[in-house]
Amino acid sequence: MSEHPPNQRTTLADVATRAGVSRATASRALAGDPRISDATRSTVREAAEALEYVPNLAARSLRARETRALGLVLADLRDPVHAQVAAGFELGAAQAGYTVIIVAAGGDLAEERRALKAFVERSTDGICVASGVIDPDDARDRVGSAPLMLIQPDHDSLVRVPGQGGDGVIRADDANGVRAAVWHLWERGRRDIAYLGSGERATNHLRRLAAASALKAAGGPSLRSFQVPDDAWTRPHELARAVSGDLPDGVICYDDKTALALLDGLRGEGVAVPQDVAVVGFDGIPFAALSNPRLTTVATPVLEMGELGARSLVAAIGSRQPPPACLLPVELVIRESSGGAGGLREDGVSQGTGAGRAPRPEVLVGG
Amino acid sequence: MSEHPPNQRTTLADVATRAGVSRATASRALAGDPRISDATRSTVREAAEALEYVPNLAARSLRARETRALGLVLADLRDPVHAQVAAGFELGAAQAGYTVIIVAAGGDLAEERRALKAFVERSTDGICVASGVIDPDDARDRVGSAPLMLIQPDHDSLVRVPGQGGDGVIRADDANGVRAAVWHLWERGRRDIAYLGSGERATNHLRRLAAASALKAAGGPSLRSFQVPDDAWTRPHELARAVSGDLPDGVICYDDKTALALLDGLRGEGVAVPQDVAVVGFDGIPFAALSNPRLTTVATPVLEMGELGARSLVAAIGSRQPPPACLLPVELVIRESSGGAGGLREDGVSQGTGAGRAPRPEVLVGG
DNA sequence: TTGTATGCGTTATCAA
DNA sequence: TTGATAACGCATACAA
Numbered sequence: 129m130s131e132h133p134p135n136q137r138t139t140l141a142d143v144a145t146r147a148g149v150s151r152a153t154a155s156r157a158l159a160g161d162p163r164i165s166d167a168t169r170s171t172v173r174e175a176a177e178a179l180e181y182v183p184n185l186a187a188r189s190l191r192a193r194e195t196r197a198l199g200l201v202l203a204d205l206r207d208p209v210h211a212q213v214a215a216g217f218e219l220g221a222a223q224a225g226y227t228v229i230i231v232a233a234g235g236d237l238a239e240e241r242r243a244l245k246a247f248v249e250r251s252t253d254g255i256c257v258a259s260g261v262i263d264p265d266d267a268r269d270r271v272g273s274a275p276l277m278l279i280q281p282d283h284d285s286l287v288r289v290p291g292q293g294g295d296g297v298i299r300a301d302d303a304n305g306v307r308a309a310v311w312h313l314w315e316r317g318r319r320d321i322a323y324l325g326s327g328e329r330a331t332n333h334l335r336r337l338a339a340a341s342a343l344k345a346a347g348g349p350s351l352r353s354f355q356v357p358d359d360a361w362t363r364p365h366e367l368a369r370a371v372s373g374d375l376p377d378g379v380i381c382y383d384d385k386t387a388l389a390l391l392d393g394l395r396g397e398g399v400a401v402p403q404d405v406a407v408v409g410f411d412g413i414p415f416a417a418l419s420n421p422r423l424t425t426v427a428t429p430v431l432e433m434g435e436l437g438a439r440s441l442v443a444a445i446g447s448r449q450p451p452p453a454c455l456l457p458v459e460l461v462i463r464e465s466s467g468g469a470g471g472l473r474e475d476g477v478s479q480g481t482g483a484g485r486a487p488r489p490e491v492l493v494g495g
Numbered sequence: 496m497s498e499h500p501p502n503q504r505t506t507l508a509d510v511a512t513r514a515g516v517s518r519a520t521a522s523r524a525l526a527g528d529p530r531i532s533d534a535t536r537s538t539v540r541e542a543a544e545a546l547e548y549v550p551n552l553a554a555r556s557l558r559a560r561e562t563r564a565l566g567l568v569l570a571d572l573r574d575p576v577h578a579q580v581a582a583g584f585e586l587g588a589a590q591a592g593y594t595v596i597i598v599a600a601g602g603d604l605a606e607e608r609r610a611l612k613a614f615v616e617r618s619t620d621g622i623c624v625a626s627g628v629i630d631p632d633d634a635r636d637r638v639g640s641a642p643l644m645l646i647q648p649d650h651d652s653l654v655r656v657p658g659q660g661g662d663g664v665i666r667a668d669d670a671n672g673v674r675a676a677v678w679h680l681w682e683r684g685r686r687d688i689a690y691l692g693s694g695e696r697a698t699n700h701l702r703r704l705a706a707a708s709a710l711k712a713a714g715g716p717s718l719r720s721f722q723v724p725d726d727a728w729t730r731p732h733e734l735a736r737a738v739s740g741d742l743p744d745g746v747i748c749y750d751d752k753t754a755l756a757l758l759d760g761l762r763g764e765g766v767a768v769p770q771d772v773a774v775v776g777f778d779g780i781p782f783a784a785l786s787n788p789r790l791t792t793v794a795t796p797v798l799e800m801g802e803l804g805a806r807s808l809v810a811a812i813g814s815r816q817p818p819p820a821c822l823l824p825v826e827l828v829i830r831e832s833s834g835g836a837g838g839l840r841e842d843g844v845s846q847g848t849g850a851g852r853a854p855r856p857e858v859l860v861g862g
Numbered sequence: 863t864t865g866t867a868t869g870c871g872t873t874a875t876c877a878a
Numbered sequence: 879t880t881g882a883t884a885a886c887g888c889a890t891a892c893a894a
Contacts, residue, residue: 137639139887150865155889165863185616186556187887190870195553197596197617205585206798211578218572218599227613229564230597232585246594249552250564272504364785392785418731418759420787431573506871517881522873530879554871557886 138179147175158183189251198226198441199247202258203235208413209383209430213258213279216434224442226253235282235329235358237261244270254441257281258434261329264294275444277437277451282329287337296440296451298433302331302410303338305426305458309380309408310342312424312460316467318378318406322352324371324390326360326382335410339380352376361389368393375405378466384409384416384425391419391465406466412459421464428458505546514542525550556618565593565808566614569625570602575780576750576797580625580646583801591809593620602649602696602725604628611637621808624648625801628696631661642811644804644818649696654704663807663818665800669698669777670705672793672825676747676775677709679791679827683834685745685773689719691738691757693727693749702777706747719743728756735760744772745833751776751783751792758786758832773833779826788831795825 144154149168157164157172158181164172175181189195198221202210214230221228229252233239240262247255248271255271258279265285268276279298286299313321323339325332340351360367367390371379381387387409394401401407401421409416412427433456440451462469511521516535524531524539525548531539542548556562565588569577581597588595596619600606607629614622615638622638625646632652635643646665653666680688690706692699707718727734734757738746748754754776761768768774768788776783779794800823807818829836 137887140889141887151887152866152889153864156864159889163863168863182612182615184557184618184887186553186562186618187870188889189553190551190557190872190886191888191890193870205572205578205582208575208578211572211575211581214578214597215572215599218597222598227596227598227617229594230581230585231589231594232582245549248549250594251551251553362781388782388785392787392789395787414729415755415782418755418786420759420762422759504871507873508871518871519873519882520880523880526873532879535879551871554886555873557870557888558872558874560886 137184138181139184140181142179143172143175143181146179147172193251194253194445195251196226197229197250197252198438199229199231199243199250199252199255200258200437201231201233201240201243201247201256201260203260204232205230207385208415209411209428210259212413212430213434213437216431216436217256217258217438218434219431220435220438220442224438226438226442228438233260235259235261240267241270248272248274253445256437256441258437259331264297275441275451277440279433279437280331282331284330287330287334295453296444297453298437298440298456299454300428300433300456301458302335302426302428305410305428305460306335306338306380307342308458308460309410309424309426310339310346312462312466313378313380313406313408314343314346314348316378316406319348320352320376321348321378321380322354322371322376324354324356324367324379324381324386326356326386327358328355332382335380335382354379356386361385364389364393365396366393368397368399371405372397372399375399377404378406378408380408380410382410384411384413384423387423387425387465388415388419391421391423401465402467408466412461416461417463419465424463424466425461426458427461429456432456504551505548506551507548509546510539510542510548513546514539560618561620561812562618563593564596564617564619565805566596566598566610566617566619566622567625567804568598568600568607568610568614568623568627570627571599572597574752575782576778576795577626579780579797580801580804583798583803584623584625584805585801586798587802587805587809591805593805593809595805600627602626602628607634608637615639615641620812623804623808625804626698631664642808642818644807646800646804647698649698651697654697654701662820663811664820665804665807665823666821667795667800667823668825669702669793669795672777672795672827673702673705673747674709675825675827676777676791676793677706677713679829679833680745680747680773680775681710681713681715683745683773686715687719687743688715688745688747689721689738689743691721691723691734691746691748691753693723693753694725695722699749702747702749721746723753728752731756731760732763733760735764735766738772739764739766742766742772745775746772747775747777749777751778751780751790754790754792754832755782755786758788758790768832769834775833779828783828784830786832791830791833792828793825794828796823799823 140154141151144151154172157169200217205211218228231243233243240260254275256277259282261282277296323336343351409423409425412425416423416425444451508518511518521539524536567584572578585595598610600610607627621642623644626649628649644663690703710718776790776792779792783790783792811818
């Protein structure tokens with residue numbers, strides 16, 4: 129506390145001095161306090177302008193006990209789905225005047241915990257975990273009194289709790305989407321249907337279970353199942369070989385990345401899609417509409433989920449109520465990889481996910 | 496300052512009290528100050544543990560004049576390239592113990608300025624603008640004394656300044672990459688080469704100019720040129736129609752999104768790639784390796800650029816030196832859409848960009 | 863309508 | 879080795 133590196137930032141006190149008023153008055157004037165006379169208000173504003181005053185939010189936060197910042201933990205920004213969620217979250221936050229701190233935890237439990245701790249240290253006004261592997265209850269414990277949202281949590285407890293999940297959980301209706309995919313394949317005459325799973329976590333199990341039960345309900349044989357590692361999509365040959373040995377006539381993939389890689393790999397094997405096998409993806413990333421053949425997929429409203437996450441947090445901050453749970457509808461987008469729309473037009477690519485913005489009660493079919 | 500919502504967070508004072516020491520001692524003990532006796536240190540640590548003490552970074556920042564936070568402005572997280580840059584930036588920041596505030600400015604100048612202001616208000620220790628449209632000098636003015644990095648700035652001044660650009664500018668060697676693409680097409684016997692530009696900003700012009708001069712240098716005819724809006728990739732038909740009316744035999748696209756959409760659109764028009772026209776993209780996004788035909792592209796080290804951005808900021812913060820400029824090499828990845836590697840093996844998809852991590856002096860060819 | 867004084871939770875200075 | 883105390887920059891309760 130002695131070296132004055134001469135470029136100290138101008139502070140409220142400087143503004144006050146220049147305007148010839150007290151710090152309190154300067155503060156109130158800039159805050160738009162109605163009790164301040166127009167004359168002083170403009171004097172102060174001019175002084176602030178002239179000195180290029182920028183408020184110090186650390187100080188303000190300390191005093192006001194709010195940071196106007198939200199924390200977002202996610203697995204990996206490189207993944208188009210997570211990036212989309214992040215984009216929506218940032219959008220929702222920005223609209224409400226909040227800034228976003230993002231931590232990529234790589235699907236690692238310890239990292240997720242560290243991220244939560246970082247957010248608590250920074251006193252973020254709200255915290256969101258997207259696709260987290262952390263136990264929701266554990267997460268709730270760690271965030272203290274800050275409102276918490278969980279978007280598509282990937283923890284086992286979710287498999288046991290069908291439907292919405294607890295407070296503050298935003299989920300897509302994965303089960304319904306997978307069901308629609310199975311029905312679609314069934315309707316196209318496919319009977320030897322397989323689920324190609326990637327990763328070993330809860331959402332994967334959930335989707336597999338949904339596929340199995342849908343196939344059973346349709347009166348089909350039991351679901352075939354393939355399981356590949358998380359990063360298998362980076363090795364299309366391997367992916368295709370896993371499936372082509374005993375080729376089903378329909379494959380529902382864990383996600384679009386995997387499905388697109390499978391398409392690529394199958395082409396290498398000389399397997400024709402959809403003639404030899406129909407392929408369905410999951411997520412509805414934009415590139416699913418640009419593949420050859422174009423990919424039939426269960427589109428989830430990822431951007432909307434992120435946006436809703438942020439909005440819910442903001443609402444919870446304002447109301448001091450816990451944010452509600454929400455189950456968002458998904459949409460089966462039928463394209464070439466499963467034989468096409470059959471008379472209906474196919475949908476094109478869009479900036480969004482292909483899913484409608486407004487929650488709708490049923491699984492939608494078509495584009 | 497009177498209502499005690501009983502769940503006040505435990506503060507350092509609480510820890511000190513419980514440990515029976517002064518706040519100063521508690522602070523030093525937790526900071527690992529060597530002058531504190533082992534006995535008190537552990538007493539304090541236990542107290543902190545027992546009370547689940549979490550330091551308040553706002554207070555610390557206020558006092559210490561550093562936030563250990565970095566600000567990142569980018570256009571849109573939905574874009575795979577920007578998301579990749581963000582991922583690299585977050586990675587580099589996290590490795591150095593910094594957290595990242597991200598603002599998506601949508602390529603809008605006013606938003607970018609607002610973002611910079613927000614970062615200054617939050618006293619981020621360093622600021623990075625990725626693909627910003629803001630004038631670099633303007634940006635430097637606005638960040639005050641905080642170190643600033645610019646990753647692939649998209650401002651006209653960059654067209655005029657070949658090579659590196661000023662301090663703190665990280666660029667990929669776009670011009671060289673485009674040149675390599677032109678040579679590649681030329682070598683494959685393509686003569687009627689076109690550039691398909693998207694957007695109206697500087698990087699687009701830069702790439703077009705590079706293509707034109709390379710074609711001229713090769714002794715070819717003058718470069719044909721198509722220009723489509725930023726979001727044209729969401730309308731593949733339109734994109735294809737723009738080109739197919741007077742079809743060139745080689746097209747270099749502004750980016751991979753556009754190239755992939757073009758592939759899709761051309762398929763609709765019955766145009767064969769690469770037989771009728773060779774297509775080259777730019778960026779090296781993972782899905783470029785999964786298209787059908789797989790996309791030849793100029794791969795840029797996007798993840799590395801983000802990571803380098805963060806590292807450079809951290810270095811600048813430590814050294815109080817302005818961060819240096821850096822021009823990163825790109826890599827022409829030859830795949831099917833331009834006729835394939837011709838004897839060389841083609842590369843597969845990888846998590847990264849396909850470009851080498853270490854800067855290398857020349858444009859690389861092949862996978 | 864404005865000013866005075868205090869405290870938000872830390873860390874650093876100085877003294878013991 | 880530790881403690882008292884003063885800031886950091888701001889917003890507010892209370893006085894005037």
